[in-house]
Every structure is written in C-alpha cells, then in structure tokens.
Amino acid sequence: MVGRDGGAFAERMEVVGEGLVLRDWGEADLAAMPELFDHPDVAYWTPMASPFDAAAARAQLELCRKRRAEGTSILLAITVDGGAPLGEVMLRRAAEGMEIGYAVGPAHRGQGLAARAVRVMAAYAFEELGASRVILELEAENAASVAVATKTGFRLLDDVPLIHGEEKGRPYALQTWGLDRP
16 A cells, blocks of 8 residues: 555554544444535535435445555544544545545534644645645635635645546536645
8 A cells, every 4th residue: 555655544544633633434423424424515516425315424434445445545534532523534645746635514614624634634644654745626616625725835736737527417627736745
C-alpha cells in the first residue's frame, strides 16, 4: 500500500488534532450515517448516494474498507472525541497530490469542522505520508467549500485545467486548489 509519495495507509487509523478525532468508520456508525449524509447539499455537491439510507450506509462502509485495502484512499469519521460521527473526511491519492474531500452533517455545520478536518488531514499527508502537495477539487459555485479552501491556506491552481464530468445526471466543473508542503 505504498503510494507515489512514499507513504502507506495504516490498516487502522485515528488522527488527532485541532480538537478533533478522525477515526475509522465502524459497524456502530451505520445508524448515524443517513442523518449525516441524506441531505440535498450532500447529494448535490458530493458523489455520495442519494437517497442515503441504511443500504447506502452499508455500501459506504464497505467502500471505505475496500479503498483502504487497495491503498487508494482513507475515509474517516469526523468526531470531537472519538465517539459520535459528525461528518466524513477523505484522503485520496491523486495525480496532482494527495486529495482531501469532506462532508459535514447539516446539524453540525458552522463549527469549523470541515476546515479543522482539512488541516488535520493535510498535516497527516505531509508528515506521515511525505506528500509534497495536498489538493481540494471543488466547484466554484460551492461557496462553503471555497471558504474552507481559503480559510485553510489553499490557493487556486491556475495551471491545472478544470475537471469536467457528470454525476447523478448533473454536469460539473471542478477547480483544483493546492497547498504545498510547508
């Protein structure tokens, strides 16, 4: 599971910082996942299933485990104390560097969870995996994610072309924002 930046994803993970505990998803989290991810904002801005029901929660947990085993990405629950999940943060190997993605449950927004989770995962990618760059791929119209990118020190990479695609019948154009190793 060693990647192009030389680091491997651990089989079990807990990353602590900024008042957060980012931890593995588990069976006990299945019941909480629909409340976090079955929301129009999550459906619109992310590739997560919609509606996000019990079956989607099970599929998401299996996807987390599969991607970790393949060494392509890690998906962790965002918590404040290692307990109840408040959202999810992802770290994925990408052509432009290690990519971070996130989703915070609607009831938990406005607490800086996304920005804190992004900073913690960026530090992990730099310090533990030896990444030279961490990126966010987001739509310019997603004001909340643009604010997170700006707040966490990322800059729009003008030399990287827009990523065009379609998800759930909706076309999108993703900008790439980067943060280089300190």
